Amino acid sequence: MALSENSIITYFCADFLLCFSSFTIVLALGGGPQYSTLEVAVYQAIFFEFDLPKAALFALVQFVLGAILFSILQFFSPPPESHLSTRYIWKPKAKPAQICLHWMLFLPFLLFIFTPLLHIVWQGIRASNWWNALLNKDLWQALGFSLSLAPTAAILALTLGIAILFTVRRLMWLNQMTAANTLLTAGMVVLAIPTLILAVGLFIWLQDRELTNWQLFGLVALCNALAALPFVLRILHPPMWRNLQSYEHLCQSLGLRGYSRWRLVEYPLLKPALKYAFALVATLSLGDFTAIALFGSPDFTSLPALLYRQIGQYRTEDGAITALILLLLCVLLFIFIERNKGGQYD
Numbered sequence: 001m002a003l004s005e006n007s008i009i010t011y012f013c014a015d016f017l018l019c020f021s022s023f024t025i026v027l028a029l030g031g032g033p034q035y036s037t038l039e040v041a042v043y044q045a046i047f048f049e050f051d052l053p054k055a056a057l058f059a060l061v062q063f064v065l066g067a068i069l070f071s072i073l074q075f076f077s078p079p080p081e082s083h084l085s086t087r088y089i090w091k092p093k094a095k096p097a098q099i100c101l102h103w104m105l106f107l108p109f110l111l112f113i114f115t116p117l118l119h120i121v122w123q124g125i126r127a128s129n130w131w132n133a134l135l136n137k138d139l140w141q142a143l144g145f146s147l148s149l150a151p152t153a154a155i156l157a158l159t160l161g162i163a164i165l166f167t168v169r170r171l172m173w174l175n176q177m178t179a180a181n182t183l184l185t186a187g188m189v190v191l192a193i194p195t196l197i198l199a200v201g202l203f204i205w206l207q208d209r210e211l212t213n214w215q216l217f218g219l220v221a222l223c224n225a226l227a228a229l230p231f232v233l234r235i236l237h238p239p240m241w242r243n244l245q246s247y248e249h250l251c252q253s254l255g256l257r258g259y260s261r262w263r264l265v266e267y268p269l270l271k272p273a274l275k276y277a278f279a280l281v282a283t284l285s286l287g288d289f290t291a292i293a294l295f296g297s298p299d300f301t302s303l304p305a306l307l308y309r310q311i312g313q314y315r316t317e318d319g320a321i322t323a324l325i326l327l328l329l330c331v332l333l334f335i336f337i338e339r340n341k342g343g344q345y346d
Contacts, residue, residue, distance in 0.1 A: 013073040014191075017066065021194035024289045028308065038062040039196045043293060052204055059197045070192035074185055117327065124324025127317045139322065141299075142306040146286055146329075149221055149302060153285035154278045156225035161187070161232035161277070168237070169244045184237070188230045195227040195290040203294050213300040220302075223291035228281040235277045236270070243269055275336075283333040287326065303329075 023039040036044070038058050045055035094102070133139060164187045171180035190198075202219055211219075247265050251257075256265060267274075289304035296305045303326045310319040 009072070013069055017069050017073065017191055020069065021062070021066065021196075023194065023196050024304070027289075027293075028311070038065075039194060039290075042196060042200055046200070046203065046294070052207070055200055056204060059200045062197055063193060066192035066194065066197075067189075070189060073191070074188070120320065120323045120327055123316075123320035124327075127320050129317050130321060133318055133321045136318075138301070138306060139325075142301045142303045142322075143325065145217070145300065146302045146304075146326075149217065149224065150282040150286040150333075151278075152217075152221040153224035153228065154281040156221060157228045157232045157281045158274065158277060160225065161229055161236055162240075165233065165236055165240045169241050172241065173244055173248065184233065187233050190226050190229050195223050195288070196294070198226060199223050199291045199294045211295075213297075216295045216297070216300050220291040220295050221285075224285040224288050225281070227288070227290075228284050231280060231284070232277050235280070236273055239270055239273045240266075279333050279336045283330055286329055286333065 020037075021039060022037055023043070026037050026040050027043065038061060042055045042058045042062070045051045045058060127133070164183060168180045168184050171177075171183065199219075202223070206219075243266060251261050251265060287304060289302075289308060292302045292305045293308075296302070301309075303322060307319055307322045307326065310316075310322060
């Protein structure tokens with residue numbers, strides 16, 4: 001078997017966590033009281049009822065259930081492998097019948113994903129009010145904030161992830177595996193705390209304070225960065241651990257420390273992984289609607305928030321243009337990711 005029981009349980013829990021914390025899809029498709037998730041119920045309790053105790057209760061339930069699922073996920077997850085512990089398993093070449101079966105199973109998913117994307121492209125291209133949309137200051141304001149939020153969140157996530165992993169790999173080098181795994185798990189625990197729950201906590205804490213647009217910008221960027229932190233840790237942990245294994249003794253003998261070591265040893269070897277992680281976090285932040293849904297305002301918005309507002313006002317042509325612009329930006333970032341992966345980082 002290609003997958004062990006532990007792997008199946010791990011993938012199931014990871015997928016369940018992602019679906020369990022679904023917010024944007026349910027909200028965009030009109031999730032009402034009868035068809036709502038906990039996160040959408042939190043959003044409705046704040047904006048439609050302004051019942052903060054109710055929102056806090058729903059958020060607590062979401063956190064407890066997410067923590068239980070995350071604990072199960074961590075229990076069955078194998079420890080990250082280095083190049084010294086990686087097992088290379090020979091796999092026979094797939095037979096034509098197997099390839100055909102794979103495509104038969106894969107094709108419906110491709111159609112499900114690409115059909116709405118192609119519809120967005122078609123509706124955006126054939127929209128008749130492109131000129132008016134391009135003259136709309138709301139579009140340019142949302143575009144500016146989105147293009148600023150994405151790299152800011154990516155830089156924050158990379159900075160925090162690198163700081164955690166420097167400590168983790170040093171603890172692993174000193175054979176303090178319990179402390180290393182605890183710290184790494186603490187960085188991954190964001191999977192159990194959806195972005196909306198984190199944003200709700202900040203919203204309740206700061207509700208009596210007047211915040212400027214740039215302070216709101218910082219809060220949204222921080223929420224997006226924390227939401228993407230587990231991906232950064234998974235991408236950067238293997239290459240950073242390999243660097244320590246391969247070059248620690250050499251750096252000690254040469255007296256390389258601090259910035260000199262980073263510039264001469266760490267950065268050249270980590271550059272592909274850093275570029276990949278940066279582009280991935282930027283893409284996730286670019287399309288994120290969760291934090292901006294709570295902290296956004298007419299003067300501080302993003303492309304997903306503008307798109308949601310346009311759809312809610314039945315401005316379908318404006319929404320099609322905004323969706324096409326957002327899609328093109330994400331595609332450009334994904335092209336950048338594919339050209340700069342330089343290997344598999346998992």
